[in-house]
Amino acid sequence: TQLLExxxxxxxxxxxxxxxxxxxxxxxxxxxQWYRQEPGEGPVLLVTVVTGGEVKKLKRLTFQxxxxxxxxxxxxxxxxxxxxxxxxxxxxxxxxxxxxxGTSLLVTP
Amino acid sequence: xxxxxxxxxxxxxxxxxxxxxxxxxxxxxxxxxxYKQDSKKFLKIMFSYNNKELIIxxxxxxxxxPKSPDKAHLNLHINSLELGDSAxxxxxxxxxxxxxxxxxxxxxxxx
Numbered sequence: 001t002q003l004l005e006x007x008x009x010x011x012x013x014x015x016x017x018x019x020x021x022x023x024x025x026x027x028x029x030x031x032x033q034w035y036r037q038e039p040g041e042g043p044v045l046l047v048t049v050v051t052g053g054e055v056k057k058l059k060r061l062t063f064q065x066x067x068x069x070x071x072x073x074x075x076x077x078x079x080x081x082x083x084x085x086x087x088x089x090x091x092x093x094x095x096x097x098x099x100x101x102g103t104s105l106l107v108t109p
Numbered sequence: 110x111x112x113x114x115x116x117x118x119x120x121x122x123x124x125x126x127x128x129x130x131x132x133x134x135x136x137x138x139x140x141x142x143x144y145k146q147d148s149k150k151f152l153k154i155m156f157s158y159n160n161k162e163l164i165i166x167x168x169x170x171x172x173x174x175p176k177s178p179d180k181a182h183l184n185l186h187i188n189s190l191e192l193g194d195s196a197x198x199x200x201x202x203x204x205x206x207x208x209x210x211x212x213x214x215x216x217x218x219x220x
Contacts, residue, residue, distance in 0.1 A: 033208060042113075042199050042211025043152070086150055095140055095164050097201075097209050099152045 004089055004100035012106045016078050021103040023089030024071045032072050033097070034063060037086040043099075046074075079107045112136050115200045115212035122190055123220055130185045130215045132200030140164075141183035142201040142209065143175060152199070158183055159205075187217075195219045 005024045013019055023032065031050045035043035047056050049065035049072060056063045060083075062075040076083055084107050090099045115132040122128055134141060142165075143155040157165035158177045172188045183200060197216050203209040 031206075037150075041213050042201070043209075044211070045208040048208065088152065092206055095157045095159060095205060096154055097142075097203075098154065101149070101151050104150065 004091060004098065006087075006089060006100035006103050008103060009101065010104050010106075012108070013079055015080055015107055015109050017107075018075065018077050019079055019105070020073055020075045021087055021105070022071065022073050023100055025091075027070065029065075029069045029072075029091055031092065032065060032069075033090045033092065034072070034074055035088045035090060035099075037088060037102075039085070043086075043088055076105075079105075081107045081109055083107050113200055113202055113210050113212040115198075115215055117215060118213065119216050119218075121218045121220065124190055124192060126190050127186070127188045128190060128217070129187070130198055130200075130217075132183050132185070132212060134181055134200075134202040134210070136202055136210060138202040138204055138210075139180060140203055140205065141177065141180075142203075143183065143185050144199040144201060144211075146197040146199060146214070148196070156183075156185075190217075190219045192219050 007022050033048045034046045037043040047063045052067045052069045054065040060077045064073045086102045088102045113134045140159045142157045146152045155169050156175045161177045174186045177183045197214045200212040201209040
């Protein structure tokens with residue numbers, strides 16, 4: 001099982017600030033998924049990145065896949081309280097989806 | 110019209126009891142999963158079933174027994190509950206190499 005390292009573990013910021021969270025592995029990803037989990041709910045897929053160097057945007061969220069496909073980042077511009085949640089990167093390997101330990105984000109008004 | 114529904118949402122029980130969590134999906138997926146999320150929020154796969162057949166069984170105590178009566182259901186039965194079993198259990202479904210859809214979780218508290 002490929003180990004996914006996420007950083008930072010916790011992040012507390014004010015509304016309007018920008019932030020970046022990271023997902024790294026020592027091995028190459030075939031593809032990578034980012035999920036957001038809100039309190040009391042299950043994770044929900046935000047995006048899948050497949051190609052090295054790929055950049056995908058989802059409103060104020062920008063996802064980047066490293067050229068070597070061993071790392072990925074999620075950048076949030078002008079964070080809002082609704083962005084609060086646990087951000088998880090995950091790698092699908094056959095039937096299994098293995099998660100990193102997540103970044104817990106708190107955005108305060 | 111919930112895609113993946115699991116019951117109950119909360120489960121509080123004594124050590125040594127046996128309990129079950131039920132999961133149903135209406136998405137027509139062939140593959141279903143059980144995940145355990147610990148107090149540090151780490152989400153770890155426990156089991157996966159494809160077309161009612163067990164295909165992933167991580168290092169889970171054999172007190173945990175999944176049962177898939179049909180492709181739309183995957184239930185989790187836990188015998189002789191222990192304090193360390195306290196966690197949030199998530200059911201999920203999906204297709205191979207695609208995204209997973211998760212239920213809203215069952216918070217199990219063993220006293």
